[in-house]
Amino acid sequence: MKRAWIPAVIVAGVALVALLPVFVKSDYPLGVMIGVLLAISLGAAWNIIGGFAGQYSVGHSAYFGIGAYSIVVLLGRGLAPWWGALAGSFIAAAVALLVGSITLRLRGAYFVLASIAVAEILRLLALWAKSITNGAEGILVGEFPPLTLAGHTITDFTGKPPFFYMALGLAVFCVAVNAVIAHTKLGYYLQAIREDQDAAWSLGIPLSLYKNAALLISAALAAQAGALTATYVSFMDPNSMLGLDVSVRAVLVCILGGVGTIWGPVAGAIVFTLLDEVLLRYLTQSHLLGLGALLIAAILFLPDGLMGLVTRLRQRSRA
Amino acid sequence: MIRLLQAVLGGLLTGGVYALIGAGLSLIFGVLRVINFAQGELVMLGMYLTWLLFTFLHLDPFVSLIVVMPVLWMLGWALEALLLDRMHGALPQNQILLTMGLGLVLSNGAMMAFTSDYRLVSTTYSSSSFMLAGVALSQPLAVSFVLTAAIATALWVFLARTDTGMAIRATAQDRDAAQLMGIDVRRMSRLAFGIGAALAGAAGALIAPTYYIFPQVGGSFTLKAFVVVVLGGLGSVVGAMLGGLIIGITESLSATYISTELKDVCVYSLFLIVLIARPGGLLGKAE
Numbered sequence: 001m002k003r004a005w006i007p008a009v010i011v012a013g014v015a016l017v018a019l020l021p022v023f024v025k026s027d028y029p030l031g032v033m034i035g036v037l038l039a040i041s042l043g044a045a046w047n048i049i050g051g052f053a054g055q056y057s058v059g060h061s062a063y064f065g066i067g068a069y070s071i072v073v074l075l076g077r078g079l080a081p082w083w084g085a086l087a088g089s090f091i092a093a094a095v096a097l098l099v100g101s102i103t104l105r106l107r108g109a110y111f112v113l114a115s116i117a118v119a120e121i122l123r124l125l126a127l128w129a130k131s132i133t134n135g136a137e138g139i140l141v142g143e144f145p146p147l148t149l150a151g152h153t154i155t156d157f158t159g160k161p162p163f164f165y166m167a168l169g170l171a172v173f174c175v176a177v178n179a180v181i182a183h184t185k186l187g188y189y190l191q192a193i194r195e196d197q198d199a200a201w202s203l204g205i206p207l208s209l210y211k212n213a214a215l216l217i218s219a220a221l222a223a224q225a226g227a228l229t230a231t232y233v234s235f236m237d238p239n240s241m242l243g244l245d246v247s248v249r250a251v252l253v254c255i256l257g258g259v260g261t262i263w264g265p266v267a268g269a270i271v272f273t274l275l276d277e278v279l280l281r282y283l284t285q286s287h288l289l290g291l292g293a294l295l296i297a298a299i300l301f302l303p304d305g306l307m308g309l310v311t312r313l314r315q316r317s318r319a
Numbered sequence: 320m321i322r323l324l325q326a327v328l329g330g331l332l333t334g335g336v337y338a339l340i341g342a343g344l345s346l347i348f349g350v351l352r353v354i355n356f357a358q359g360e361l362v363m364l365g366m367y368l369t370w371l372l373f374t375f376l377h378l379d380p381f382v383s384l385i386v387v388m389p390v391l392w393m394l395g396w397a398l399e400a401l402l403l404d405r406m407h408g409a410l411p412q413n414q415i416l417l418t419m420g421l422g423l424v425l426s427n428g429a430m431m432a433f434t435s436d437y438r439l440v441s442t443t444y445s446s447s448s449f450m451l452a453g454v455a456l457s458q459p460l461a462v463s464f465v466l467t468a469a470i471a472t473a474l475w476v477f478l479a480r481t482d483t484g485m486a487i488r489a490t491a492q493d494r495d496a497a498q499l500m501g502i503d504v505r506r507m508s509r510l511a512f513g514i515g516a517a518l519a520g521a522a523g524a525l526i527a528p529t530y531y532i533f534p535q536v537g538g539s540f541t542l543k544a545f546v547v548v549v550l551g552g553l554g555s556v557v558g559a560m561l562g563g564l565i566i567g568i569t570e571s572l573s574a575t576y577i578s579t580e581l582k583d584v585c586v587y588s589l590f591l592i593v594l595i596a597r598p599g600g601l602l603g604k605a606e
């Protein structure tokens with residue numbers, strides 16, 4: 001255990017971030033930080049199936065949107081948000097199991113296209129099912145009931161700090177799940193599948209079992225990211241929650257940071273969110289122009305992402 | 320019966336346009352092994368170019384083909400030389416993401432240039448129709464179908480009968496072997512991407528009189544084109560033509576008998592079913 005200091009640094013880092021709302025009182029920087037944390041959650045969720053297992057889903061908006069619609073629709077029917085969020089993950093996992101059992105046997109480009117088709121079907125169904133989703137007009141998210149413990153009100157969910165702490169908790173949880181997977185049999189098997197499916201198969205790794213497990217975990221986490229995003233933004237419609245943009249964002253965060261690494265989604269989410277914030281200011285509604293250019297530049301010049309750059313620099317300093 | 324015939328013939332006419340977009344996508348995939356996620360955005364550029372020519376030079380959209388196709392061909396050539404050429408041998412997912420980034424740049428660039436207002440190419444014949452066997456058919460769509468058939472035939476003759484066409488097909492079949500035979504495979508890639516872009520531009524010009532033109536219009540065409548191409552088998556140009564017609568008819572039948580809002584759900588469901596039952600496409604070989 002020569003690197004025993006690493007967990008200490010991580011705990012200290014998270015504690016430092018957790019203290020931020022005490023010092024930062026204005027809404028804008030807190031909002032940006034919530035954006036970063038939500039992007040970390042979504043990126044880390046995608047990283048499990050896309051990064052470790054190498055199955056490039058470009059349809060994660062499906063699970064993100066299921067999480068968002070579950071919590072909001074159930075909240076509108078009077079169910080407490082925690083149960084709604086939990087229900088969202090279960091529904092997303094069930095859909096992932098169904099989708100995965102059908103599409104995960106497809107390879108390369110075919111899997112990518114199938115994942116987009118599934119997300120697109122869900123978006124169109126959400127536009128159609130007006131009695132549940134209010135169609136393209138969208139839903140304004142209702143107020144959260146205050147959280148009470150033994151008669152004391154802990155928070156009434158006004159202002160940004162409560163959402164900041166929920167987003168921080170979710171981001172830490174998602175990264176922790178990545179770390180656990182990376183160091184267990186599941187992670188090793190997934191990486192073997194990513195490197196060479198046929199070789200992994202010949203070594204006796206049940207491909208479809210492990211790929212489905214990865215998609216299921218990934219979908220359940222993405223649903224949580226969707227649930228929290230929808231309640232934080234407090235408005236949702238099929239295009240903003242189930243659109244291709246969401247799926248591309250999940251992939252882009254990981255590409256920027258480093259696909260299949262534990263810290264990649266964190267680094268990617270920070271760079272992505274800050275850049276998007278700047279672009280939004282200067283390009284307003286065309287801000288995706290900057291993201292597209294960024295995506296092209298990242299793939300041409302940084303194919304292994306920021307973490308790949310870090311590894312390369314470290315190797316150079318050692319040599 | 321008339322309703323069925325109306326749906327089938329109407330679907331066939333729109334399907335022709337999908338076939339053209341799909342054929343371009345399929346050609347690009349065949350030669351470069353890259354799925355071009357910006358194909359719909361190239362259609363969008365073709366539509367805007369047609370709109371510009373119509374609004375400022377009063378050029379008929381069908382005549383503007385002779386401008387739109389060469390311009391898009393050059394653009395495709397340049398994009399291949401600048402971006403995709405550097406990606407040869409890269410991970411397929413990175414190539415996909417590169418073209419996705421390109422699509423975002425093109426659609427948002429168009430939004431900056433033209434704003435997100437809906438544009439129309441309102442010709443005198445935009446909404447006129449004629450009767451065929453008791454069925455009313457849109458006149459501009461019928462003209463575009465005839466032109467589509469002409470372009471498709473020209474493409475087929477080019478690929479099947481000319482030396483350059485044969486070189487393109489050889490590159491698609493086996494890049495290394497083609498190179499050993501002295502074919503300039505990088506030039507063939509540029510040519511293929513150029514032709515693919517020109518076909519997308521042509522489709523844009525052909526549907527300009529009947530569609531709203533706005534920066535995000537490309538996205539739905541990209542998705543449709545994938546469905547078309549996978550149905551016909553990735554890399555098969557003839558398959559893409561067939562796929563386009565099938566998708567056009569499916570769309571129109573489900574709009575008539577199920578619901579206009581759910582027609583694309585039917586199209587994507589059909590896509591998933593074919594993908595699972597025949598992963599190599601209807602005409603393609605299973606991989």
